Amino acid sequence: MSDLPRLTAAQAAARLGVKPESLYAYVSRGLLSRERDASGSSFDPLEVEAFALRRRRVTPRPVEPSGGGMPLMVLDTSLAHLEDDELFYRERSAARLARDSTFDDVVRWLWDAPVLRGPDEAALALARGTVATLGDAVTPLDRLLVAVTAFASSDPLRDDPSAEALARVGARLLVGLPAALTDLVPSGTPIAQTLWAALARRPREDGARLLDAALVLVLDHDLAVSTLAARVAASARGSAYAIVTAALGVFDAPLHGHASRDAVRMLRAVQRGESPASAIARAVRDGGRGIPGFGQPLYAGGDMRAVVLRELLAAAEGGDAIVALMDAVTAEVARHAVTRPNLDLALAALVLWGDMGEDAGAVVFAVGRLAGWIAHAKDEFEQKPMRLRPRGRYVGPAAAD
Structure with missing residues (x-):
């Protein structure tokens, strides 16, 4: 039997979303292989993942309008759009903005705000003190959520x-949240530099610059579920604090904001000397959600955000070793499945380069995306209130006679 971590029959069936009977039907048809020993059947995680990806490649059904209204989950947006596998914020290339501009400058342009005014010292002290009372068991996103509440409580x-x-309020949070996580930098420090001081345990000359690029690249990306939550709260005319809290509640999930955490664990395993094949197989087995850091359905040729961050890391001091880890994992994945690195793998590489905690990628993602949530909220405030209130269609059991 192979030395690589393997999936049980139950785990393989769960990954494919099928019953065990269907799993064994795939085996009998030669679509999947298995090994058997005294403990039962086991499956190669990478083979199962490649099969899952092949099964997923179907043309999505068009969504039919209900009751003559707008098709479900389709909204007009003037913020981010994809064209020929390139991401644009309005008419400007996100890749070029990431390479040439600071996050602060991009936010000022996107919001049409001449300055980003952070919280006063009293509000910042309250937020820092509140965050400091939390134990080590809470996640970094828990700290951000608590800090949002602290800033709200001090805002008349x-x-x-x-x-x-x-x-x-967006500027108050965007400047204040990173500052609430550290007291190592003075007020007025750029957002990326403050966040780098809060997260990174290794000094890097280009650290804040790469973090600037990452924040720009995560700012907006179509209508992600957290962005939709922000727009729903804005449709109900919630306050800016309520809008950000609603978005963070959806963001704080393994399939969205925390997606880079498993990629960090996988890259760190390779960094410690585990083979890429073993690290990938273990990540697929333990995560149950596919290969961490790979796949993005909105791009035909690969996630351009990952490409940009990889290029910037490769050019940074000490970045070549981290990029080599990315490339080794990518090459091993390519041997088994047609899927490419996504933003989460690039964020994971940035986390390793800065020697950050494994949840740091989620914090970077949340702070950068907060700028997008506010931009979407501003757009939603120009629409009719409560327009994002869908109607349910009952499909339960019929009433008894």
Whole structure:
């Protein structure tokens, strides 16, 4: 039997979303192989993952309008769009912005805000003190959520539902949240530099610059579920704090904000000397959600955000060793499945390069995406209130006669 970590029959069936009977039907048809010993059948995680990816390649069914209204989950947006596998924020290339601009500059342009005014010292001290009371068991996203509440509690205008309040509170949070996680930098320090001081345990000359690029690249990406939550809260005319809290609640999930964590664990295993094949197989077996850091259905030729971050890492001091880990894992995945690295693998590589905690990628993602949530909220405030209130269609059991 192979020395690689393997899936039990139950794990393989769960990964494919089928019953055990269907799994063994695939085996009998020669679509999957298995090994058997005294403990039962086991399956190669990489073979199962490749099979799962092949099964997934179907043309999605068009969504039919219900009751003459707009098709479900289709919204007009003037913020981010994809064209020829390139991401654009309005008319500007996200890749070029990431390479040439700071995150602060991009946010000011996107929000049409001349300055990003952070919280005053009293509000910042309250947020830092509140975060400091949390134990080590909480996640970094828990700390951000608590800090949002702390900033709201010290804002006398926190319930202001106006469009003008969105940029004011957005700047207060965007500047204040990274500062609430560290007291190592003075007020007025750029956002990426503050966040680097809060997360990185290894000094890097280009650290803040690469973090700037990462924040720009995660700012917006079509209508992700957290962005939709922000727009729903904005449709109900929630305050800016309520909008960000709603978005963070959806973001704090393994299939969204935490997706880079398993990729960090996988790359760190390879960094410690485990073979790429073994690290990937273990990640697939333990995560149960596919290969961490691979696959992005919105791109035909691969996630351009991962490409940009990889290029910047490769050019940075000490980045070549981290990029080599990415490339080794990518080459091994390519031997088994047609899927390419996504943003989460690149964030994981950035986390390793800065010697950050395994959840640091989620914090970078959340801070960068917060700028997008506010931009979407500003857009939603220009629409009719409560327009994002769908109607349910009952499909339960019929009433008894």
